[in-house]
Amino acid sequence: MKRLLTALLIFACAGTLLFAKGSSDSGAGGTKKVTIQIEGSAVPYYTPIFTAIDRGYFAEEGLEVEYLFGNAADIAKNVSVGNVEFGFPNGEPIITAKSQGIPVMVVHSTLQHGLGSTIFLKDSGIRTPADLKGKKIAVTSFGSSNYVQLQVLLEKNGMSLKDVTVEIVGTEAIVPALVNKRVDAICFSMLRTFELQYQGIDVAEFRSDEFLPSFGNVLVTGKDYLEKNRETVQKFVRALNKSMEFIAASKDNTREAVTATIKNHTPTYAGREDYMTDIISEVYAGYLWTSDDTKKNGFGYGNVTRWQETADIMKQFEIITSTVSAQDMVVPDVLK
Known part of the structure; x- marks a missing residue:
């Protein structure tokens, strides 16, 4: 270097x-x-x-x-x-x-x-945060900032972690898990939204900064x-x-x-x-x-x-x- x-x-x-x-x-x-x-x-x-x-x-x-x-x-x-x-x-x-x-x-x-974002495929049926109820959502770890962002997003929309299924998926595998529909949404970096859209994959997001200053x-x-x-x-x-x-x-x-x-x-x-x-x-x-x-x-x-x-x-x-x-x-x- x-x-x-x-x-x-x-x-x-x-x-x-x-x-x-x-x-x-x-x-x-x-x-x-x-x-x-x-x-x-x-x-x-x-x-x-x-x-x-x-x-x-x-x-x-x-x-x-x-x-x-x-x-x-x-x-x-x-x-x-x-x-x-x-x-x-x-x-x-x-x-x-x-x-x-x-x-x-x-x-x-x-x-x-902040770079945090909850990302989902547009054909998932998710349109608003309320639509996350009952969905399987991936984060990289329970100690990650994205896990906190998920909690705040749910709380701001009258829900809690009990209303979703949280799955831990590693950094390298979390985006493929979304694309392959193993999970309904991922809490990760908004840079991945841009990258997926750039590749022609139809995704949308809830940017964490809209409800959690970071x-x-x-x-x-x-x-x-x-x-x-x-x-x-x-x-x-x-x-x-x-x-x-x-x-x-x-x-x-x-x-x-x-x-x-x-x-x-x-x-x-x-x-x-x-x-x-x-x-x-x-x-x-x-x-x-x-x-x-x-x-x-x-x-x-x-x-x-x-x-x-x-x-x-x-x-x-x-x-x-x-x-x-x-x-x-x-x-x-x-x-x-």
Whole structure:
């Protein structure tokens, strides 16, 4: 993988990533080296970060950005102790980390909406959430955020888990289970709705964000780092915003950014440039990055009230056991 971290040594120890500090050293030409740990693996959905690197937006801010990947729990811990300067996890695990006393701060609510969705075939007879009664619905695990989303969807429509049959299906098998009609619906990622429709499969969905405020990937840093390096955080956010603005400006820009991302950072997606251009343009730039808040305040605005709603629902459904104050975790606009 290109741009592997050179000043950060990674060791495997009991399944946990350990890091040697030193990623804030000066880079080429006097730039400041910072590292971002991204949740998951190298996929084009992180095009805004890759584009900010490729088009020199970070360099314009005096930053040399290197990236690596990990899971959300490790990301929260690593930014909190300064092993990495930035993280890009999903929002809900950060609320969980905060509930455990980990001093992590959200400085850019990049995805204004969650990715969760209840997906079903149009010929299933499901038209409204009430039609889920008596249906077999798959989730990947009882501990998944999608399982909570199912509970809230049912509750908001006068039902409970007793009114449906819940089946656990693994990540790789859950979409085929829907297509093959082994289950009536799945609670999973809305990206699969787009993918299935792209393949010509007639599906519809109930987006979780319509009844449960949530967030996909967000930019985080440690509380101590933010207090001591606010200017660096602002530089990172400005570059990220500039990248998102470029990508969202036109379909041609999206294609240019996606093509470069696949070539330079995610080569396993070679040959899927058209599909990824459509999904970044329509799903990400057209929906996930935008909201009434971003229309007023720009990309990445953190609505503390919506974050608080998410935290309160997570406590209600016992995903977390202590109350989290979103005001102590979310910076609405770090550039101000």
